[in-house]
Amino acid sequence: MDILIYNGVLVTMDDDLTVVEDGAVRIRDNEILSCGTMDDVAGTEAGILIDARGGIIMPGLVNGHTHTPMSMFRGLADDLPLDKWLNEHIFPAEASQVNPGSVSKWTAHSCREMLLAGITTCCDGYFHEIHAARAMVDTGIRAVAGQGVIDFPAPGVGDPGQNIASAVAYVNEAKKLSSRLMPSIFCHSPYTCSGKTLKAAKEAARDAGVLFQVHVSESRGEPEMIPGLNGRSVVAYLDDLGILDASTLLVHCVWVDEADMKIIGKRGCGVIHCPESNMKLASGIAPVPEMLAAGIAAGLGTDGCASNNDHDLFAEMDTAAKLHKVVAMDPCVMDAVTCLKMATIDGARAIGLDRRIGSISPGKLADIIVVDTGKPHMIPMHNVYSGLVYAAKSSDVSWVLVDGIVRVKAGELV
Amino acid sequence: MDILIYNGVLVTMDDDLTVVEDGAVRIRDNEILSCGTMDDVAGTEAGILIDARGGIIMPGLVNGHTHTPMSMFRGLADDLPLDKWLNEHIFPAEASQVNPGSVSKWTAHSCREMLLAGITTCCDGYFHEIHAARAMVDTGIRAVAGQGVIDFPAPGVGDPGQNIASAVAYVNEAKKLSSRLMPSIFCHSPYTCSGKTLKAAKEAARDAGVLFQVHVSESRGEPEMIPGLNGRSVVAYLDDLGILDASTLLVHCVWVDEADMKIIGKRGCGVIHCPESNMKLASGIAPVPEMLAAGIAAGLGTDGCASNNDHDLFAEMDTAAKLHKVVAMDPCVMDAVTCLKMATIDGARAIGLDRRIGSISPGKLADIIVVDTGKPHMIPMHNVYSGLVYAAKSSDVSWVLVDGIVRVKAGELV
Numbered sequence: 076m077d078i079l080i081y082n083g084v085l086v087t088m089d090d091d092l093t094v095v096e097d098g099a100v101r102i103r104d105n106e107i108l109s110c111g112t113m114d115d116v117a118g119t120e121a122g123i124l125i126d127a128r129g130g131i132i133m134p135g136l137v138n139g140h141t142h143t144p145m146s147m148f149r150g151l152a153d154d155l156p157l158d159k160w161l162n163e164h165i166f167p168a169e170a171s172q173v174n175p176g177s178v179s180k181w182t183a184h185s186c187r188e189m190l191l192a193g194i195t196t197c198c199d200g201y202f203h204e205i206h207a208a209r210a211m212v213d214t215g216i217r218a219v220a221g222q223g224v225i226d227f228p229a230p231g232v233g234d235p236g237q238n239i240a241s242a243v244a245y246v247n248e249a250k251k252l253s254s255r256l257m258p259s260i261f262c263h264s265p266y267t268c269s270g271k272t273l274k275a276a277k278e279a280a281r282d283a284g285v286l287f288q289v290h291v292s293e294s295r296g297e298p299e300m301i302p303g304l305n306g307r308s309v310v311a312y313l314d315d316l317g318i319l320d321a322s323t324l325l326v327h328c329v330w331v332d333e334a335d336m337k338i339i340g341k342r343g344c345g346v347i348h349c350p351e352s353n354m355k356l357a358s359g360i361a362p363v364p365e366m367l368a369a370g371i372a373a374g375l376g377t378d379g380c381a382s383n384n385d386h387d388l389f390a391e392m393d394t395a396a397k398l399h400k401v402v403a404m405d406p407c408v409m410d411a412v413t414c415l416k417m418a419t420i421d422g423a424r425a426i427g428l429d430r431r432i433g434s435i436s437p438g439k440l441a442d443i444i445v446v447d448t449g450k451p452h453m454i455p456m457h458n459v460y461s462g463l464v465y466a467a468k469s470s471d472v473s474w475v476l477v478d479g480i481v482r483v484k485a486g487e488l489v
Numbered sequence: 490m491d492i493l494i495y496n497g498v499l500v501t502m503d504d505d506l507t508v509v510e511d512g513a514v515r516i517r518d519n520e521i522l523s524c525g526t527m528d529d530v531a532g533t534e535a536g537i538l539i540d541a542r543g544g545i546i547m548p549g550l551v552n553g554h555t556h557t558p559m560s561m562f563r564g565l566a567d568d569l570p571l572d573k574w575l576n577e578h579i580f581p582a583e584a585s586q587v588n589p590g591s592v593s594k595w596t597a598h599s600c601r602e603m604l605l606a607g608i609t610t611c612c613d614g615y616f617h618e619i620h621a622a623r624a625m626v627d628t629g630i631r632a633v634a635g636q637g638v639i640d641f642p643a644p645g646v647g648d649p650g651q652n653i654a655s656a657v658a659y660v661n662e663a664k665k666l667s668s669r670l671m672p673s674i675f676c677h678s679p680y681t682c683s684g685k686t687l688k689a690a691k692e693a694a695r696d697a698g699v700l701f702q703v704h705v706s707e708s709r710g711e712p713e714m715i716p717g718l719n720g721r722s723v724v725a726y727l728d729d730l731g732i733l734d735a736s737t738l739l740v741h742c743v744w745v746d747e748a749d750m751k752i753i754g755k756r757g758c759g760v761i762h763c764p765e766s767n768m769k770l771a772s773g774i775a776p777v778p779e780m781l782a783a784g785i786a787a788g789l790g791t792d793g794c795a796s797n798n799d800h801d802l803f804a805e806m807d808t809a810a811k812l813h814k815v816v817a818m819d820p821c822v823m824d825a826v827t828c829l830k831m832a833t834i835d836g837a838r839a840i841g842l843d844r845r846i847g848s849i850s851p852g853k854l855a856d857i858i859v860v861d862t863g864k865p866h867m868i869p870m871h872n873v874y875s876g877l878v879y880a881a882k883s884s885d886v887s888w889v890l891v892d893g894i895v896r897v898k899a900g901e902l903v
Contacts, residue, residue: 147869149868191865409568455561465769466794468883
């Protein structure tokens with residue numbers, strides 16, 4: 076039996092940015108069968124009827140970057156210099172507290188937080204990732220889940236000589252879990268992985284047909300920490316290693332220049348912008364309007380909860396819009412539609428899933444949320460995009476469906 | 490009979506920043522009778538028992554700057570150049586839609602939004618302010634409510650020659666309304682009010698013993714719009730007019746330099762920082778860490794909903810912390826405690842009410858909120874200040890008391 080979501084403003088985020096005032100969506104199995112006006116999708120009866128109560132029916136949000144298990148460290152150490160934060164707090168905490176049990180527990184916790192906040196897909200990278208992946212599948216979220224690769228002993232990979240082999244074994248295991256779980260390989264960064272490791276990890280990701288993720292140009296001092304640069308930019312260095320292509324996701328890209336953006340655009344890499352993390356850690360401000368103008372597929376990410384401290388893409392959209400306006404001293408940049416695209420279809424494009432998710436169109440997977448518009452802060456609603464980016468809170472999310480399955484109902488986890 | 494709030498982490502924001510793990514507060518009439526551990530405030534029975542359920546008991550938030558009726562224009566016109574936004578959208582909408590009825594209706598609406606978000610005091614400025622003031626009193630919020638003064642025909646003041654007289658008449662009328670309503674005079678700005686008007690308005694405010702508010706140095710181009718500057722800074726000009734003292738509130742102060750800050754500090758003026766409004770309108774970034782270092786009493790404000798677009802101080806705290814970190818390229822500036830102080834006791838100090846509100850201490854007015862900590866985004870809680878600034882949402886506010894009266898109960902307006 077179908078699921079019918081009706082009586083809402085349908086914000087499709089499709090190519091034409093179609094908005095339907097008296098909108099509805101019909102779902103069959105895990106796909107969108109039809110969408111449009113209530114008349115358009117009427118017809119045969121439905122097994123589940125979801126009344127949007129005049130709210131907004133829209134695609135689920137895509138969190139392009141996080142480290143789900145790190146919710147265990149939420150608020151553990153804030154307002155500190157980066158080296159003190161990492162070396163005196165986060166690294167020791169990871170060494171003592173990260174194990175299969177904690178990864179499983181806190182990944183599930185983060186997934187519950189994300190589902191409640193309207194995030195239907197996350198792109199993750201951490202260690203013991205098979206335990207994260209299983210927890211993701213159990214909670215019902217859609218996920219790209221990357222096993223971490225780093226040239227130091229890491230949780231679950233005591234011998235860094237085994238980091239690629241561990242990642243490959245993970246990918247093979249994780250592929251069996253669920254159609255909602257896409258394994259990935261996540262190299263931590265070019266300053267914690269040698270050129271050799273980066274090349275080998277990308278090669279393994281190519282062989283397995285999975286997304287390759289890497290933190291790139293997060294901090295101003297990064298080039299000094301990479302031995303083989305020889306005056307090249309970090310992006311140029313990665314390009315020379317041959318690891319940049321449409322299946323490579325570059326996270327952060329704070330300190331990239333025009334030449335870097337040209338390379339990223341030419342190679343078709345996705346980019347994830349994490350405005351709140353970059354601000355809170357004082358990493359810098361990524362040239363996002365410039366990247367978008369260069370045609371780069373750029374999505375939004377929350378980053379892990381140790382550096383944000385939550386999984387809230389409504390807040391990231393609002394912050395991204397406002398941050399780039401004041402930096403450019405131009406209130407027109409990063410308008411509401413642009414930010415909403417980054418959190419939906421553009422984020423999906425960045426992680427290579429835009430043919431299946433990120434907008435509401437017949438044939439796409441049924442990852443759909445309903446945003447309640449009845450609270451005072453959502454009234455009046457002169458413009459639906461402004462409402463979603465500048466006024467909506469993640470707590471306004473009332474219904475969440477992933478893969479055609481109801482995961483949040485009337486604001487509560489099912 | 491007393492009200493007893495118990496079973497929460499008590500965050501007092503008092504001078505010693507006292508935090509009590511198993512905290513409680515006893516309220517008698519409209520004042521705090523005692524606070525401390527549950528044992529400390531035990532004793533005689535209470536008429537109303539409020540179980541904080543392990544959440545956070547803290548002072549209500551102080552919204553240092555807003556234009557409450559402007560919620561009617563929420564999302565009306567966003568992502569536009571300032572002149573187009575003002576001249577083609579906001580000013581025409583104000584001319585056609587602002588009247589006693591709409592001011593009353595949308596002020597009440599904004600007050601409901603603020604109360605639900607844990608704001609127990611707002612500092613407002615608009616036209617037809619007597620109608621705003623009455624609506625504020627009806628909703629139960631505590632407010633400093635300023636009648637607007639501007640050298641142009643304005644809603645309710647068709648003849649600008651009457652702007653001071655109208656404000657004085659308003660103050661006399663509003664003084665009779667409620668002990669929770671403190672009238673004020675709000676000069677729009679030094680570029681829309683002549684030096685003569687500014688002086689006369691301040692004189693009237695002094696005579697009446699009320700707060701004088703004015704937008705100052707919001708945009709970079711402001712000096713060019715003020716005829717009589719003669720090379721002086723806007724702040725120096727206002728100082729020369731004799732209008733700066735401890736009962737003058739300077740809103741925005743984005744484009745102030747060291748010399749300006751010295752003047753502001755010497756005169757004891759309060760300052761309100763509106764980070765989200767300043768970002769969204771691309772006004773600039775106020776030197777807040779520098780103002781705080783100079784000992785200036787600085788609070789946080791949301792500004793009106795046409796330029797933000799909501800009344801959410803939890804979001805403003807988070808944004809203020811992150812914005813100033815990335816601008817200073819220093820993750821240590823504007824730590825969580827500093828931001829929480831700005832939203833409570835420092836904001837109260839800026840608007841001249843710190844002896845009565847802004848912290849939880851015996852004898853202070855009972856403006857208290859409870860923040861629920863049971864949702865996934867608030868778990869774990871390694872640090873209560875981090876939790877409140879970097880993870881809490883306004884939707885976590887479960888109880889709100891103003892003047893000892895319950896206004897929000899279990900997240901719903903009473």
